[in-house]
Structures are given as structure tokens and as C-alpha cells.
Amino acid sequence: MTESVLVAYGSTNGSTARIAEAVAAALRKEGLTADTAPAGTVTDVTPYDGVVLGGGLYAGRWHKDARRFARRHRRSLAERPLWLFSSGPLDTSAAERDVPPVPGVRRTGDRLDARGHVTFGGCLEEGAKGRVARMILRGGRGGDFRDFAAVERWAAGVARELSGDRRAR
Template identity: 75%
Template sequence: MPTSVLVAYGTTNGSTAQIAEAVAEVLRKEGLTADLLPVGSVVDVRPYGAVVLGSGLYAGRWLRDARHFMSRHGRQLAERPLWLFSSGPLDASASERDIPPVRGVRRAMARLHAKGHVTFGGCLEEGAKGRIAQSIVRNGKGGDFRDFAAIEGWATRIAEELLTAQERS
């Protein structure tokens, strides 16, 4: 039976949800079962053999609902393979170099024994929620900086690791 993976995400304007959708799609294509849910909809992570968790970054922090998800499900997350991703830089920096996790995520990675973390570029376009986000777009600093080839490559590596572990057991 293929490993069941939860792909959970925190998002404000939908950009991180689209990254999570791309991750789940790759996992499924590689033969895994993947459920895609916003963090606020997840009741229990115990049915899953692995978890991929992502959040948008705002002011150098993950969204509150994603942080609460890690706290609420911490023990179960630490008991299974866990990968984290952040979405946020509104420039090409995430495609040009590895951006380390922000402090809170770095601490969570250690506490939850996460297998890895990656930061992807963000997306902030017309119609964004929030006064600050709208100001950023109005001042010409928005745009779509997500690199879906990199996202798909990262998800493929996760699938390969899970499938290799599954074959060994």
C-alpha cells in the first residue's frame, strides 16, 4: 500500500495553497496517496505516514494558523517524516540561492525532527488581502516569483525518499 501523505498549508492569498497543490500533484504522480488540506481543516495527522507542511511568510514569520498547527500536532509530526516549506520572498532570491528557514521554523524543525525545509518565492498580485499587501502591490513590488520547476523537483525528491523507505520496510 502506498504511503499516505498529508500536504497541509497556511495561506492568506492562495499562493502557498497553489504551491501545496503542485507538491500533492507530484506525490500522486509518483504513486503516493496525498491529501491536500488547509492547516485549519486538519483534525488528525495520525492516519498519514508522512507530512509536508507549508506556510506563507509575513514579516519574517509563518502564518499563525500554521504555527498553531505545529503546536497542536507536534507529537504526531515528530513521529513521522516531515518536510517544511516557506513561501514568501517577492524577488528572485529563492531561485538564486538557498534561503534558510526563519528562526521560528528553524526551532520547529529541530523540535519536530523535520527532514528538510525549502523557501520558495512568493506571489503577491492585484486583489491581495491586507493593507500592507495591497501597498506592496500598489508600489510595484508585487509579482509572481514562484518557480514551479523547483517546487516539482523538491516534491519528486520527497516522493523518492518515501518510496525508497517503503521498499525497505
């Protein structure tokens, strides 16, 4: 039986969505079935054997759609393996060291017994929505700090853990 994984995400300008797509692609490469969906559109997680939930970080908080997804599906999420990711640092910090989850994401992970969390670098480029995003760009602090090789390595670890669960049953 092939494990089926949902990769849900909260993203305003598409950067986190692109990371979610890369996670799903890496899971597929490892032999799993993986679907991606904006967190706000998911109505049911029960068809999936595992879930990866990601959200962009904005002013130290996870994207509202990721937060709402975690609350709305908390019972189902507590019954299956769950991994979390954040995206957002607009610098090289996520590539240089492990960036711990912000407090709200840490609490979500603790409540739902998430198996892991990782923070990936973010991306903010010209044309981004939002007043704060435009201010950051005007201040010269934008750019693309995503490390897709790191995303693939992390997702491969998720796949190995899920596959190990299947063998242990």
C-alpha cells in the same frame, strides 16, 4: 502499500495553497497518495505516513495557521516523516539560491525533527487581502515569483525519500 501524505498549508491569498497543490500533484505523479488541506482545518494526521507542512511568510514569520498546526499536532508529527516549506520572497532570490528558513520555522523543524525545508518564491498580485499586502503592491513590489518546476523537483525528492523508507522496513 502506497504511502499516504498530507500536504497542509497556511495561506492568506492562495499563493501558498497553490504551491501545496503542486506538491501534492508531484507526489501523486511519483505514485503516492496525497491530500491537501488548509492547516487550520486538519484535526488528525495519524492516517498519514508522512506530512508536508507549508506556510506563507509574512513579515519574517510563518503563517499563523502553519505555526498552530505544528504546535497542535506536534506529538503525531514527531512520529512520522515531516518536510517543511515556506513561500514568500517577492523577488528571484529563492530561484537563485537556497534561502534558509526564518528562525521560527527553523526552530519548528528542529523540534519536530523535520527531514527538510525549502523556501519557494511567493506571489502577491492585485486584489490581495491585507493592509501590508496593499502597501507592497502600491510600492510596485508585487508579482509572481513561484517556480513550479522547482516545486515539482523538491516534491519528487520527498517522494523518493518516503519510498526509500518503505523499502528499508
